[in-house]
Amino acid sequence: MLSLRRSLRGVRGVSLYIAPSTRAVAKGLAAQAARRTAVAAPYSTKSVAFTADTYGSKVSRDEKYKKLDDADTKYFESVLQDTNGLITDADDLLFFNEDWMRKYRGQSQLVLKPKTTDQVSRILKYCNDNLLAVVPQGGNTGLVGGSVPVFDEIIISLSNLNKIRSFDDVTGILKADAGVILENADQYLADNGYIFPLDLGAKGSCHVGGVVATNAGGLRLLRYGSLHGSVLGLEVVLPDGTIYNSMDSLRKDNTGYDLKQLFIGSEGTIGIITGVSILCPARPQAFNVALLAVSSYETVLKVFAGARRELSEILSAFEFMDGKSQILARRHLKLDHPIESGEYPFYVLIETSGSNKDHDDEKLETFLGNAMEEGLVDDGIIAQDETQLRNLWSWRESLPEVTASAGGVYKYDVSLPLADLYGLVDAANEKLVEANLADLDDESKPVVDAVGYGHIGDGNLHLNVCTRVYSKEIEQVLEPFVYEWISEKKGSVSAEHGLGFQKKNYIGYSKNDVEIEMIKGLKKHYDPNGIMNPYKYV
Amino acid sequence: MLSLRRSLRGVRGVSLYIAPSTRAVAKGLAAQAARRTAVAAPYSTKSVAFTADTYGSKVSRDEKYKKLDDADTKYFESVLQDTNGLITDADDLLFFNEDWMRKYRGQSQLVLKPKTTDQVSRILKYCNDNLLAVVPQGGNTGLVGGSVPVFDEIIISLSNLNKIRSFDDVTGILKADAGVILENADQYLADNGYIFPLDLGAKGSCHVGGVVATNAGGLRLLRYGSLHGSVLGLEVVLPDGTIYNSMDSLRKDNTGYDLKQLFIGSEGTIGIITGVSILCPARPQAFNVALLAVSSYETVLKVFAGARRELSEILSAFEFMDGKSQILARRHLKLDHPIESGEYPFYVLIETSGSNKDHDDEKLETFLGNAMEEGLVDDGIIAQDETQLRNLWSWRESLPEVTASAGGVYKYDVSLPLADLYGLVDAANEKLVEANLADLDDESKPVVDAVGYGHIGDGNLHLNVCTRVYSKEIEQVLEPFVYEWISEKKGSVSAEHGLGFQKKNYIGYSKNDVEIEMIKGLKKHYDPNGIMNPYKYV
Structure with missing residues (x-):
């Protein structure tokens, strides 16, 4: 150096x-190796508490949803035509039911891994007709519990939909299945002299489709802008099984409302993204x-x-x-x-x-x-x-990984006006010390420290409250305090990680009543039965 | 040089x-001076035929819309509290009823020029309650007849909503009323070391709000990307008078569907944009x-x-x-x-x-x-x-201006795969010559020439069929031929000019049935009475 x-x-x-x-x-x-094993490691230790238990006072299973039975499973088998595409074994299910932060754990009895868009369509249509709730899942690297079930929702994993469809080396337009891993997509582009217009730490696990569904920002937004600008088209299966396809869109197309935009950042609540067309810059x-x-x-x-x-x-x-x-x-x-x-x-x-x-x-x-x-x-x-x-x-x-290494971490991913940005870390620490909860070296204290890092170029702070254990006490000190602090500064309670399960009840700190009504209106418009990723988002 | x-x-x-x-x-x-006067000049010559007559076989007034009466006008006077805000004089109305290409002419009897968002809200609510159809109008520089009435729709001009609201010279976020003229906004930014992330020939007349409502592309999209990436927030009055406001959004905000995206390129069909917040790069x-x-x-x-x-x-x-x-x-x-x-x-x-x-x-x-x-x-x-x-x-x-100078011009603004892009100009010329309609020097032929220019960097061709007179014969040779040609190459029949009146019936050449149904669904969702910019778009 x-x-x-x-x-x-x-x-x-x-x-x-x-x-x-x-x-x-x-x-x-060494750091790289450590990072690579970070996701897998926790699964060897004791299991995470069920979300249904941890948050039982706040959320209960909606009994309108049908409970999975053998006939359903048989139908899905007939669709997938491959028993490897269904996961029902309790041990195998654990990987899909838990998030990598080990904060949330669902109780799904079934993971489906379709290999084609048509299979996704038939699965969703059946679920919609039968009121079976579903959770779409990409690389399961999310930070707000959005990609794991809360109760017994069926998990639809996109990991078997993982082919690069095409690449045009004159225009830089990449078309890929949703389940292509981001790092693989970027490596493919590198071989062709191009670069994926987004990069983030979880690139070795996260999916291209998941990145779009959560409108991930990442490390290079400053240069290449948001996915709302670079995604050219999507293939999305709507809750009733209809396939919306705008994969052939060119860079400019002003014919009608830009429908694909609704699905960028929709976190699996109004459809399942199965294909992505994205404009990639020269490397x-x-x-x-x-x-x-x-x-x-x-x-x-x-x-x-x-x-x-x-x-x-x-x-x-x-x-x-x-x-x-x-x-x-x-x-x-x-x-x-x-x-x-x-x-x-x-x-x-x-x-x-x-x-x-x-x-x-x-x-x-x-x-x-x-x-x-x-x-x-x-x-x-x-x-x-x-x-x-x-x-x-x-x-x-x-x-x-570092911030989660003492046991757990409360992550707040927020946008703030630049001048106020770091003030939130100081304010959070003050509250935690005041409540006698935090000490860097005293192992008896539940909190190690509240630290901050992030993307200054985008006004995006990651406040990480590093804990030795998760506890209601910490949560009560932090919430709604953190959200109120952000709201007062006119920031956003989720800059790039989304709402998921964690922030469902806090959208009001970033959006006004008209916006929330409009969001709810669209949810109802596209998913009238509410089968898509329930108990989350809005 | x-x-x-x-x-x-x-x-x-x-x-x-x-x-x-x-x-x-x-x-x-000289060229600049000529350009500056290009818009004003045509109004001194004989008037344009009514759209209702020219296209009478294709479109007729929907009798569900109320006809304007004195009570309506009185109500609008009470809202605007300024008689200068209402235009009812026949000569003065002409400027608002005609488009600058002199292809379309509506028969509106009333132009309203509100000065505040609240006035826009009260006007729209009244129109919605009374089934009075409206046309939002910015700088009226559109190329598809989208900003002028087809029949007697009330014109709501944004030209009096023309203040810069704020500018943050750390983040580069500009907030402006919709009616600010693009060139003025850019000059303001230049004074502060920044640049508007979009530039186009009509900048001296077009409005910031109109640019967003039509998702204009322009000359520098190649560098700064589309408005879907750079617009951070909007203030929009919905048909029922509700004010949607996301003007405080920061660069990153992942809390709910990105509602503002729906209005970018919606051409006044589901709301009236009254304010724009946009991220501007350093100049x-x-x-x-x-x-x-x-x-x-x-x-x-x-x-x-x-x-x-x-x-x-x-x-x-x-x-x-x-x-x-x-x-x-x-x-x-x-x-x-x-x-x-x-x-x-x-x-x-x-x-x-x-x-x-x-x-x-x-x-x-x-x-x-x-x-x-x-x-x-x-x-x-x-x-x-x-x-x-x-x-x-x-x-x-x-x-x-040059291409319209012989009398008129049929403009086709299309996206095509780069390899095919210029082929459309050749194909159009071939058809016109075949039909014995075109000659560069023979004044007896209705068409001068079909020429092409545009934004190669965006795959965007402007095919201009320069005519001495507008005629059904030319139109019949060109349409649907041009649209079919584009559709075959999987291009878009409107890259950046929008659908408006001209391309309402041609959306099917660029969008599939599912997309069209989804677009119609959103139109109905937000404008159930259909008062917003009728007879156009979809």
Whole structure:
């Protein structure tokens, strides 16, 4: 890595100091390996409490829904024509019933894994006709309990619908089944000189369809914009089995309401996305990643303003992490911090990507040189090769796992005006300390710490309350306090993670009554029987 | 201007040849002046036939709608509390009843110009309760007859709702009344270092709200993406007077269906947009514009592929014009072509914009040098200053006026797969010549020529059939032929101009039955009485 502190003068010129990279590489690989096993690991420990028990006072099974019987299962067998497509074994079901944070656990007795859109259509039509409730499930990497059942809903997994359908290397339009894993889609595009216009930590597990159904934002929204802009068409099975198909849409098409938009972020409540057509940009030729240490949140914002001005069209990510999240990362990953010179209150990860490495280097060096001369940056490193670059990203992407490592985590994914953004972390900590619930080192306290990181470029904070155990007491301190705080600042209670089960009752903090009525109206319009992902969203 | 042909060697190095620019400046200014008066001019000549007469065989007034009476007018007076807000004078009404292409003319007896959202709400509620049909109208620059009445619908003009509400110079979020003129919004943003993420020829007249209501694409979609990605929130008055307001939304907000998306491109059929919140990018520091002459459409595509690869993140526009459109431009503008060395089959206008002029120049010069060495570009010029840059854009932007200058124009705004795109112009010409209707110089023929230009970067062709007179005969040759041709290639019959009145019956060429049913379902859901912009869209 290039160390900025040790070579401020060098940054402005050509003679860059390059730090030995071997240890950094080892670090990153360890972090990566840890991240890869993070999802699987929890299933070996004791099982999670049923959502029906944990939240029994708030939600009960709607008895209008039919209970699954043998005749239903037989019908589904006839549709799938493959017994591997049905999961009924209790042990096997566990993986689909639980979310990866181990907060929610449903009691579904049946997972269906259709291989074609037509099978999805026949399944849904049957469920709709018979009032069988369903939960669509992608990679099950969601953070709000949206992809697991609350009670006995049938799980429809898209994991067997996993083919790339086509790619046009002139226009960059990729058409894929919903169940294609994001990382696979991006690798396929990389082989063709293109890039998926979205990236996130769960890319090794999450599905393209799930990403669209939850309107995921991720790490590069700053550069490539939201899925509402890049998704060109969808194939969606509506609750009555009707197949809506706009997969042939070109980049511009102004003939009628843009129906596909309704399904982007609909979290499986009005249809099941089975296919996605998305416009992919050319893969940048040159990437740079820098990790910077700064002394205050205000300085983070100043660095951001400078980056937008000076890096402009090549700025592709601007992430921040607070110092407390880095303490936890060091402990959990058992690694030195990439910036070795000390502990700092805030860290910023900047990525640039462009078509000309020399130009990008020059822009980045000028920007960093200015930032250091102005005293905005206390220390920093620049990745010098692909491995170092990946390692820095791995460090950032390990945070969801790090923050859950003490036992559990309450995750709040919020949008706030930039000036107020970090104030929420301070406010949450204050409340937890006041209630005598939090201590970094005292194992008797249920909360380790409330830490913050996220996508400054999008005004998106991830507040993570890292806990040793989940408890009603913590929840009562945090909610509705956190939502009220956000509402007061006119933020959103869910920037990118969605509503799911967790935030169903908190939509009123981000949406007004007219909006909520309109949302309910659309839900009823498309899913009059309410079979799709019930007890959630709205 | 920098001439490429005379300085191919220079392009690769530093010693660029700069052509005398005075004549070019004069040209551009003349073109600009001509463009500015283009909309106003037609109103001085004889009046347009009523749509009700021209299309009487296809559409008749729906007698469920109430006819305006004095009591209605009195009520509207009481709402607006300003007699200037009502237009009832026959001469004054003409401007609002006719579209600028002079193809459509309604017979409205009343134009209302509310000054507040609340007034719009009270007007709509009254109209809905009394079954009075309405047409929302922005700058009335549409190309499909969507913003003028077909019969006696009341026109609700947004022109008095014309204030910038707020601008946040940290996030780039602009909030504006719907009636703010696009050019004014962009000038306001320029003063603050930002840019409106959309630009189009009619910017001096069209409204921000109209642009959103029609999901306009324009000249820089290639760089900044569609409005579905950049609009953050809307204020919309629904047919029953309810005010939907999502103006406080931040960049990311995943709480419920993204309702605002429905109104982007809804052409006034389910609500009236009264306010727009939009995310604006930082204004690039450096712009370059080059105009290139190439020998074939295939070569246009090759130049485009190269530009995407080599100009990548700084490419902000890639426009093409066929040689025939340039012949008409020379005649109408009475000016030499910016490229003086001869007539070429195709022309390409490339714009780059970025944060570092030196870097951009180097990228553009490398790209153009390569293109010329490969024999892709026959001649070309690069604007050397702001005035030359504007002049080249003016030349391109004069085409809508140029193509209408012989008397009238049938405009087809279509999306097609790139390889097929220009084939439609050839096919249309063939049909017209076959029917003995077209000749460039023979004044007895109704059609001058069918020409093509548009946004290659978006797969968007503007086919313009330039006529001396409008006639049923021409229309019968062109329709449904053009739509069938597009449908066969899986294109869209409206890339960016919308459906309006012109294409209401042709949506089936771009949308399948399920989609059309879903669109009709939403129309009925939001406008059960059908008072909003009837006889159009779907």
